[in-house]
Amino acid sequence: MSDMITFDKVDKRFGQTVVLDQFDFRVARGEKVAIIGPSGSGKSTLLRIIMALQDIDQGKVSLDGRPLWDAAGGKHRIKPTRKHLRDMRSLVGMVFQNFNLFPNLTALGNVAAAPRHVLGLSQAEAEARAAALLAQVGLSDKLQNYPATLSGGQQQRVAIARAMALEPEIMLFDEATSALDPERVGEVLEVMRALAHERDLTIVVVTHQIGVARAIADRICFMEGGRILEDGTPQQILNEPRNERTRAFLRAVHLS
Amino acid sequence: MTEIFSWPFAAEILPALLRGAVVTFIATIGGFFASLIIGAVLLALGRSKQTAIAWLGRGLVELLRSTPLLIQVYVLFFVLPDAGIVLEPVTTGILALGLYHGAYVAEAYRAGLDSIPRGQWDAIESLRFSRFAAYRYLILPQAIAPLVPSLGNTFITMLKDTPILAAITVPELMFAANDAGSQSFRYVEPMTMAAIAYLVMSLIAAFAVFLLRQRLGTRYA
Ligand SMILES: Nc1ncnc2c1ncn2[C@@H]1O[C@H](COP(=O)(O)OP(=O)(O)OP(=O)(O)O)[C@@H](O)[C@H]1O
Numbered sequence: 305m306s307d308m309i310t311f312d313k314v315d316k317r318f319g320q321t322v323v324l325d326q327f328d329f330r331v332a333r334g335e336k337v338a339i340i341g342p343s344g345s346g347k348s349t350l351l352r353i354i355m356a357l358q359d360i361d362q363g364k365v366s367l368d369g370r371p372l373w374d375a376a377g378g379k380h381r382i383k384p385t386r387k388h389l390r391d392m393r394s395l396v397g398m399v400f401q402n403f404n405l406f407p408n409l410t411a412l413g414n415v416a417a418a419p420r421h422v423l424g425l426s427q428a429e430a431e432a433r434a435a436a437l438l439a440q441v442g443l444s445d446k447l448q449n450y451p452a453t454l455s456g457g458q459q460q461r462v463a464i465a466r467a468m469a470l471e472p473e474i475m476l477f478d479e480a481t482s483a484l485d486p487e488r489v490g491e492v493l494e495v496m497r498a499l500a501h502e503r504d505l506t507i508v509v510v511t512h513q514i515g516v517a518r519a520i521a522d523r524i525c526f527m528e529g530g531r532i533l534e535d536g537t538p539q540q541i542l543n544e545p546r547n548e549r550t551r552a553f554l555r556a557v558h559l560s
Numbered sequence: 561m562t563e564i565f566s567w568p569f570a571a572e573i574l575p576a577l578l579r580g581a582v583v584t585f586i587a588t589i590g591g592f593f594a595s596l597i598i599g600a601v602l603l604a605l606g607r608s609k610q611t612a613i614a615w616l617g618r619g620l621v622e623l624l625r626s627t628p629l630l631i632q633v634y635v636l637f638f639v640l641p642d643a644g645i646v647l648e649p650v651t652t653g654i655l656a657l658g659l660y661h662g663a664y665v666a667e668a669y670r671a672g673l674d675s676i677p678r679g680q681w682d683a684i685e686s687l688r689f690s691r692f693a694a695y696r697y698l699i700l701p702q703a704i705a706p707l708v709p710s711l712g713n714t715f716i717t718m719l720k721d722t723p724i725l726a727a728i729t730v731p732e733l734m735f736a737a738n739d740a741g742s743q744s745f746r747y748v749e750p751m752t753m754a755a756i757a758y759l760v761m762s763l764i765a766a767f768a769v770f771l772l773r774q775r776l777g778t779r780y781a
C-alpha cells in the first residue's frame with residue numbers, strides 16, 4: 305500500500321521546547337488514524353505540519369510521495385515558497401477545534417468561498433457545490449445563517465463541509481468535538497463517521513475523547529514527549545495497552 | 561440701537577456663508593477619502609518586508625502625527641509649487657488633511673487587522689486563498705466593521721480642522737464668516753451661523769455612522 309503521509313525522523317522545536325523528537329510516522333492511503341496523548345505532547349503541531357501551517361527543523365515530510373518539508377539543522381532544503389505550500393495544501397483539508405468560520409459570510413458563503421475564489425468556479429457552480437455539501441452534513445435549512453446564529457455543532461459541520469469543498473485527499477481533525485457541549489458531539493461525530501466510510505479518504509483525528517477515536521479510527525497512536533509510544537488497533541490500544549504511559553493516560557482520561 | 565442678533569444682516573450674509581459651507585463640506589469629504597487611501601498606503605509601507613520601506617512608512621507616520629496640521633498645510637502650500645506641482649488651494653488642503661489624518665487612520669487599520677483572530681488566518685491558509693482574495697472577501701469585511709465608529713470620529717475631527725485651511729486662502733466656512741464679520745464689524749451673526757452649520761454637518765455625519773453601524777451590525781454579530 306502506498307503511503308499518503310510520511311514523517312521521516314522529524315524534529316520540531318519551539319525555542320527550548322522539543323515538540324517532535326526524531327518523529328517517524330506513516331499513514332497509508334485511505335487509512336483512518338487517531339492520535340491520542342496528553343496536553344502539550346505535540347498533536348496539534350503534528351497536524352499543522354501536515355497542513356503546511358508550520359515548518360520543521362529537521363527531517364522529511366512527504367504527502368502522497370511528494371516532498372512537503374525537507375530540512376536539516378533548521379535549514380530548508382525545499383524552499384517553502386507560497387506556491388509550494390499552496391500546491392501541497394491542495395491535498396489536505398483541516399478542521400479546527402474552534403471552527404474558525406468566517407463570521408462575515410453565511411454558511412453557504414463559508415463553503416462556497418474557496419471553490420469560487422480559489423478554484424475559480426462560477427458563483428452558481430460554487431454555491432451548488434456548497435449546498436450539496438451542506439446537505440450532506442444535514443444543514444440544508446441553514447444555508448443563509450451567519451455563524452453567530454448557529455450552535456457549535458452546526459458551526460463545526462459547516463467547517464467540515466468547507467474543508468471538503470476543495471476535495472482533499474487527507475482530512476485532519478484537531479479536537480473537532482472538544483469545544484462542543486456534550487449533547488452536540490454526536491451530530492458532528494455522525495458526519496465524521498460518514499466521511500470515514502469513504503474508502504480513499506485518508507483521515508487523521510487528534511482527540512482526547514476516546515469515544516471519538518473508537519468511532520473513527522482503524523488505528524490509534526499514543527503520543528507523548530514528541531514521539532509515538534504505542535501504535536495499534538483501537539481494540540489493542542484501548543483494551544490491552546502495553547506501554548505503561550498509555551495505560552496511565554487512559555486511566556486519567558477514564559477518570560475525567 | 562443695535563439688536564444682539566440682526567435677522568436682516570443674517571439673511572444678507574447667508575449666501576456667502578453657504579458658499580463657505582459647501583467648500584468646507586467638499587474639503588472634509590475629500591480629506592476623508594484621501595485619509596482612507598493614504599492610511600492604507602502608510603500601513604502597507606510600514607508593514608513592508610523591505611526594511612528601508614518599512615522604516616520610511618513608520619517614520620512618515622511619526623512625522624505626520626507629531627507635527628501640527630497648520631505646519632503641514634503650510635509646507636505643502638509652499639513646497640509643492642517649488643517641486644513643480646501647482647494645485648488649487650483647496651486641493652492642497654485636501655491633501656494635507658488626508659496626510660495628517662491618514663497617519664491616524666493607518667493606526668486604526670492596524671488595530672482592525674490585529675483584531676482578526678489567528679484562527680482566521682489558519683483557515684484562510686488551509687483553504688489556499690490568495691492574499692488578494694483573503695483581504696478582499698474575508699479580512700477587510702471583518703476588519704472594517706469595528707472601524708466605523710473611529711472613522712466617524714475622524715470625519716468629524718476633520719470637519720472641525722478645516723478652518724486651518726483658511727491659512728492658505730481656502731474660502732471655507734470660517735473664512736467666509738470672518739470675512740462677513742470684518743466687513744461689518746458684526747461677529748455675532750456670522751459666528752452663530754457658522755457654529756450651527758458645523759453642528760448640522762456633524763450631526764449628519766453622526767447619523768450616517770449610526771446607519772452604517774446598524775447595517776453592518778445586523779448582518780452578523
Ligand atoms: N507557535 C508556538 N510557539 C511556541 N510554542 C508552541 C507553539 N505551538 C505550540 N507550542 C508548544 O509546543 C508544545 C506542543 O504543542 P501542541 O499544541 O502541539 O500540543 P497538543 O498535543 O496539541 O496539546 P493539547 O492537547 O493541549 O492541544 C506545547 O508545549 C506548546 O506550548
Ligand SMILES: [Mg+2]
Pocket residue numbers: 347348349478479
Ligand atoms: Mg492541540
